[in-house]
Amino acid sequence: MGLLSKKNRQLITDPLSDNNPITVQVLGICSALAITAELEASVVMSVSVLFVMGVGNVVISMIRNIVPSKIRIIVQLTVIATLVIIVDLVLKAFAYELSKTLSVFIGLIITNCIIMGRFEAFALGNGLWRSFLDGIGNAFGYAVILIIVGFFRELLGSGTLWGIPVLGDPIDKTGLYAFGYENNGFMLLSPMALIVVGIIIWVQRARSKHLIEE
């Protein structure tokens, strides 16, 4: 089997569509609600998860044959926590500015069920390379949803994208605001993230009927 055979490619492409971690597997919802109020935070979180998922899946896959099944969940937790703490310490020593930006996300990564979910469902039963692909595939799937939700919440909630005003100035009433448009502050609150995710799920299932459960 080649490194990028059809089956292996599916490990990356499936999570982007029919097996998306958020909209289909319902993993990682909590963080999708918590940090998508702006686009930049969504992207930072996506990149962090991409790293932890890729490395974490490989480590778990490496030790999959010697982990006692009774304590496997604890072992998985230990692996994630160790990885995240090491990254945090190294960043604090060598890239302090970056570590300040990421500090908020550290806790969210450790508790992200998408990571535990993929360790449990995939890395414990598959080889290194396939686990790595599965890890980054799912991280990409997660990233896509996070970025879509972040885009709409920031645009409609604050009228900005990546912190840059795109709809005019709400205080000076320029741009769109001159016509009476108002930012929807409700978009900044978590419940609206759930509703945006709901709309994405709706659109996705309307397009791929086989996802609808009887």
Next chain:
Amino acid sequence: MAINTEKNTYTLLFAIGLVVIVGTLLAAIDASLKDKIRVNKTLEKQQNILYAIGINENEGNSVSFIAAEKAEEEFNKYITKQVYIQGNDVVEDDKAYLIDVKKEKALAKDPNHKRKLPLFIAEKDGRNLYVAPIRGKGLWDAIWAYVSIDEDMIIRGIYFDHKAETPGLGANIKQRFFMDDFIGESLLDNEGNFKGVTVSKTNLDPKNEDKYDNEVDAIAGSTITGDGVTAMIRSDLSLYQPYFNSLNNN
């Protein structure tokens, strides 16, 4: 080689082995990076204090400190005196900026302990600025600030930071649009009593043109972080008022 991973002894040994390996690894990494991290933290404190007195590299809406390499030099240049206030005494201490406000706050719960209140006195453009570090609680974890005030207890600069407030909501307290609103606000009311600055949802003054109302606009969706800021300013900065009173009476 097949190992029976289901046996209890194996499980126990595996758990012990894992703890030993992970523990050693983390301890080793932590020990080897400790000094570097401490230096970074000290420089950050200096950068924060300098930010509060207006020594920064802000452009447009960005929040930019002066470069870490320059921090120490600039800090020594502008900060002319460091003191801590303990009860009625004002003690000069050129390492006062390293006093751990978190520890002092915790110790202050004991009524017999006289809390050390650090204060850094800067000279900029021919006038004195007094920078006080304060600390409080946000929604998820600690929030803190460096506030520079003049003799009349009017805020001349402020830098907020937080440990784990929600990105996009409470975390925005360290954005310019929020911090800059505090500049020019007085901590005292018209009679000269301490009032603090309230983060208010009913201020209705988005550009904060009214500087005499002891209020700034809150951030939508960050009520608890905002209330934490109000409480932090009230509880910690009020402790400095006697010092400023004595300053003006002399």
